[in-house]
Amino acid sequence: MITDARALRHEYVPQDLHHRGGQIDHLSSVLAPSTVELSEDVCLFGPSGAGKTTIAKYTLAQLERERLDIRWGYVNCMADNTPAAVLHELVRDVGLGADLRPEGAARSRAIQRLRNSDDRLFLVLDEVALLDEETLIALWEVPNVSLICITIDEDEWFTALSSQAKSRMQSAATVRLHKYSHSELVDILDSRVVHGLVSARVADGVIEQIADIAAGNAREGIAILRQAAMHVEEREMQELTTAVVDAVVEDAAADIRERRVRSLGTHQRLLLRIIEEAGSIDSGTLHARYEAQAQSPKSKSTRRRYLRSLCRYELIDRDGSTRGTRYIAV
Template sequence: MITDARALRPDFLPRDLHHRDGHIDHLSAVLAPSALDQAEDVCLFGPSGGKTTLAKYTISQLEREVLDFRWGYVNCMADNSRAAVLHECVREIGLGADLKREGTHSSRALDRLRRCEDQIILVLDEIAVLDEQPLLALWEVPNVSLVCITIDEDEWFTALSSQAKSRMQSAATIRLDKYSHGELVDILESRIAHGLIGSRVDDSAVESIADLAAGDARRAIAILRRAADRVETRELRRLTTGVVDDVVEDAEAEMRERRVRSLGTHQRLLYQIIDEAGEIGAATLHQRYEARSSSPKSRPSRRRYLKSLRQYDLIETTGRGRRLGTVHWDNRQTAPFPFTPVHVPFIGRI
């Protein structure tokens, strides 16, 4: 069944990116060699599934055209302190292999960037969890362009200072929508052509996966990967809708595990406290976090982390306006894919 497992991996870059031609052209124009001297920043907004692939695909095409050019990708969920982000940036572009992650001052990483004569593009994923300090530092480097990726545009801008908001609102902006059912079918068929024996995959199974994924390409590929693995390991003849139905919960669990593994130390601690409690009030959550963390983050930082957990369906928060309510994670739920969090009544402030 599986001829090339790489095609089923979430970070696989296809040779052709379907149904994103207009966005590719837009991003390519902003990051074109003739425009890089201006070091323009770019913001990518939209629901889960597609933004990171678009950025990596477009920049990898640019890499073929430009000689004096470097780029790197940093997932800010993993560690979002100033030192950690800047350290990861220089390592990603090949300038910091000798710098130790711990004990290296962020000024050394910035010096490496400033001394580099190449044009640099840094893709900062999950930018909404990031403290502004790394952004302010990177803006001081004239040959660095930032591609900032997050889900909710309004929520991120609301949290920014006036200085950062002014800078980012002047950046080029690309907004992505969820894929349609037909577009997801095309994406799945492309992955099948690259990595599976297509004659053993029922068309109805592809249609079913596209329905279940509800516009999220990452979810669709996760289901396809689990279904193909089920056919392979159990030596089944075909990938059918029955196989898809059998693996939906496994695909859901796999996606959740990937998201949890990508969390930084403090996000993971907040998640663990919520997971252990099943349902917890805001005040209790903060008390337990402060008791268990050796260096607690500020309340604004925690709010950013909780928003990111909510955006990826790991938790559910309820409340009105600036007052968020109960943080809830039902670890016993076996809802159909995709995960639908349970709403609970307001009982406190985060």
């Protein structure tokens, strides 16, 4: 059934992207201007599953094939949300930090590695709303670095920034993505089938059914397709049918949730565990328990960013506001 498992992973970057040509062209013109001007910074906004990370990686991979003087790196600030971890991952990913160790990668040393490079550096900051502002500004100030900042909620991120950081990031070029339409998501899933499965063993109506369930979220659609293909393989079935899709929808949702939990940093995971253990907990008690259990507690403003991200990714629910806020386990 499965001919290439890579095509069933959400992080897989296909050779051709469907229905994002305009955004890719815009991003390419910003990152590789035809004049001698330096590349701009870019902010990518859009809902989960809209392809933000994919088009950033796709565009940079295309650019890397065309030019010898660029390098690019990627970091997910959801997982690496300490300054040392973010900078170490970026320096390592652009090939400038093989000898650096996370515990020894001081901010100034890592920034200097980037600054000393003769190449143009493009740094993708996924889940940038979780990155501390000081690190963001330090990267912004490196002359040979262009930032590609990715987050879901544009207003929430800008509201949380200081006036200094906000003015700088609002000067960046902006690419906004919408949810995929039903027909667009069908095309994306069809492409994954062609590249990853035996198409003849996928029954009529399956892709349309998955697109209906995913409702414009490519991440969810690909997760359902992957779970359905695994279900057929493991049970040595002849065909992937609509009944198989019905059987794996909950497994796909659980798989997405598990992957998100695995991607969390230490402090986010601790906050999530406290909420799950309580079932429902008021804000004051949550912060008190966190401070009692964390080795080096983060500031309250940072914790609030973490809690917003947990809500955004449907790992917890939130009820109320200010002092009356309660966090509820999902």
